[in-house]
Amino acid sequence: MKKYIINGCRIFVNVLIFVLFFVPFYWMIITAIKSLGETLMFPPTFWVNQPRFENFVNAYQAILFMKYLLNSIVVTIGTLLLQFLTVIPAAYAYARYNFRFKGILFALTLATMMIPAQLIFLPIFLLFSKWNMINTYWSLILPFASSAFGIFMLRQTFKQVPQELIEAARLDKSSELKIILKIMLPIARPTVVTLALLTFIGTWNDYFWPLVMTTNDTVRTLPVGIVSLRLVESGINYHTVMAGNVILIIPILIVYVIAQQHIIKAFTYMGEK
Helix, strand or coil: CHHHHHHHHHHHHHHHHHHHHHHHHHHHHHHHCCCHHHHCCCCCCCCCCCCCCHHHHHHHHHCCHHHHHHHHHHHHHHHHHHHHHHHHHHHHHHHHCCCCCHHHHHHHHHHHHHCCHHHHHHHHHHHHHHCCCCCCHHHHHHHHCCCHHHHHHHHHHHHCCCHHHHHHHHHCCCCHHHHHHHHHHHHCHHHHHHHHHHHHHHHHHCCHHHHHCCCCCCCCCHHHHHHHHHHCCCCCCHHHHHHHHHHHHHHHHHHHHHHHHHHHHHHHHHHHC
C-alpha cells in the first residue's frame, strides 16, 4: 500500500510540474493566434475558433524587428565571449592555486550574487554616462562581463580534476593555458555548456538593463521591442504582443535543444573515460 501511495504522489507531483510549465506556454501560443476580440473575451477560452497566423507578420512589421534582433545577437554573443574570458581563468585560479587572501576574495566574489541589478544600476548608469557609453553595446555587455555563479560552478568542477593529470601535463612542459584548454575544459564541458545556456537565456530575455541603459532604439534589444508592441495601435494588442513573445523564445528553444544534446554527449564521454 505504501508503495502505491508513493508512486501516486510522484505521479501527482510530475503532473503538477508539467501543468505549471506547459500551461503558460500553451496560453501564450493560443493567444498569439487569436483575434483581438477573442483575447478580450470573458471568461477566457482555452482554444482558438479562427487561427490568425498573420499576427506573427504584424508583430514583425510593427517594429524594427531585425534591428532589435541584431542588437540582441550582438549583446548576447559579446556577453558570452567576455564571460568565457574572465570566468574560466578565475575559476581555474581559485581551484588550483594558493595565494594570499584567496578565501576572502572568493567570499567577496560570491557575495556579489546577492546584489540585485536594481540596486547598482544608477551608479553604473552615471559612470557610463560620464564615459559617453550610454546607448552603446558596451553599456549592455560590460556589466555582465563576469559571473560569480559561473566562477563558483566551474571552480567546483575544476577541483574534481585529479591533480596527477595536471602535474603530468606540467612535467611535459605544458603551459597553464594549454592545461586549461586540453584538460580542464573537456572534463568540465557539461558545466561550461550549462553556464553558457543560462547566460544566453538571461541575456536574451533581459528587459530591465537594456531599458535603463538606453534612451533610444539604437542598441535596444528584442525584449524591449516586443514590449513596445502593446501600443502600436490604440489600446493594448495582446495577440500581437504574444506573437512577438513566441518569436522571442524560438532561439531559446533551439539553443536549449542543442545544449541539451551536447550535455548528454559530454556526460557519455566522461563515463567512457
